[in-house]
Amino acid sequence: NAGVTQTPKFQVLKTGQSMTLQCAQDMNHEYMSWYRQDPGMGLRLIHYSVGAGITDQGEVPNGYNVSRSTTEDFPLRLLSAAPSQTSVYFCASSLGRGFYGYTFGSGTRLTVV
Amino acid sequence: KQEVTQIPAALSVPEGENLVLNCSFTDSAIYNLQWFRQDPGKGLTSLLLIQSSQREQTSGRLNASLDKSSGRSTLYIAASQPGDSATYLCAVMNAGNNRKLIWGLGTSLAVNP
Numbered sequence: 001n002a003g004v005t006q007t008p009k010f011q012v013l014k015t016g017q018s019m020t021l022q023c024a025q026d027m028n029h030e031y032m033s034w035y036r037q038d039p040g041m042g043l044r045l046i047h048y049s050v051g052a053g054i055t056d057q058g059e060v061p062n063g064y065n066v067s068r069s070t071t072e073d074f075p076l077r078l079l080s081a082a083p084s085q086t087s088v089y090f091c092a093s094s095l096g097r098g099f100y101g102y103t104f105g106s107g108t109r110l111t112v113v
Numbered sequence: 114k115q116e117v118t119q120i121p122a123a124l125s126v127p128e129g130e131n132l133v134l135n136c137s138f139t140d141s142a143i144y145n146l147q148w149f150r151q152d153p154g155k156g157l158t159s160l161l162l163i164q165s166s167q168r169e170q171t172s173g174r175l176n177a178s179l180d181k182s183s184g185r186s187t188l189y190i191a192a193s194q195p196g197d198s199a200t201y202l203c204a205v206m207n208a209g210n211n212r213k214l215i216w217g218l219g220t221s222l223a224v225n226p
Contacts, residue, residue: 004156042216043202059213090156101147104156 002026006091006105013081013112021076021108023091029103031094032074033058034066036087037107043090049074081112115140117205119217126193127225134188134220136203141181144206148177148188151200151219160201161188165208193224 007022025032033048035058045058049068063085065077074093078085091105116139126132136146145164149157161170161177163186169178176189190197203217 006156040218042218043204043214045214092157101159101162102149102157103159104149106156107154 004091004093004103004105006089006108008108009106010109011111013078013110015081015083015112017081019078019081021078021089021091021110023074023076023105024072025074025091025093025103026072027093027095027103028071029093029095030071031096032068033092034064034074034076035090035092036060036085037090038087046076046089078110083112086110086112115143115205115207115213115215117203117215117217119201119203119220121220122218123221123223125223125225128193128195130193130224132190132193132222134190134201134203134222136186136188136205136217138184138186138205138215140207141184142208143181144208144212146177146179146186146206147204147214148175148186149202149204151202153199157202193222195224195226197224198222 004025030051034046035043037043044060046064047066049055052071055066089108092102094100094102118137120135147162148160151157163170163179174191179186200219200221202219204214207213
């Protein structure tokens, strides 16, 4: 099925561990982004990419890295997990930033203990 | 600074009612406004996208309006059904190079049979 695929769906990490959240889309969308969703704070943009090889920071980028080597994939790396990174993470893609709507993945629920 | 507010935070209605969800924003310089639906534990589904030059968009039983001058959008749901129960999120995209999405906290809707 066409769409945005995120893996894993659930993850528990210990403080200081690193991991990569995977995001893949098969719609040939240029724009991809990562959000975190926390109770009472809404969705906040972590990083985004307007095309392969181009990434930029959102409003809460600290502690996260991204790369975009292909149009399809946009992984999010947690360098050294902290309890403050406990959240639900969503990947989203769009044909272009602005005129088109967004397609979201089903999310990754991350707990850092 | 753009701020997006959704009122009410929660709404419970009997099946069959027509209802209105509200979204207000503080800066009228927007590129577009989008309404999303989020089911518990799931990702976000795009419902309607209204460009800044448009007044409304319709999809099935849903109708979204946009009044930039007053900084308001409404999502009208006709003949509500239990399957409409979800959280509805409003997101505004700022105009200009930033094109940042600013999110409301959502309205949690329960439609009772």
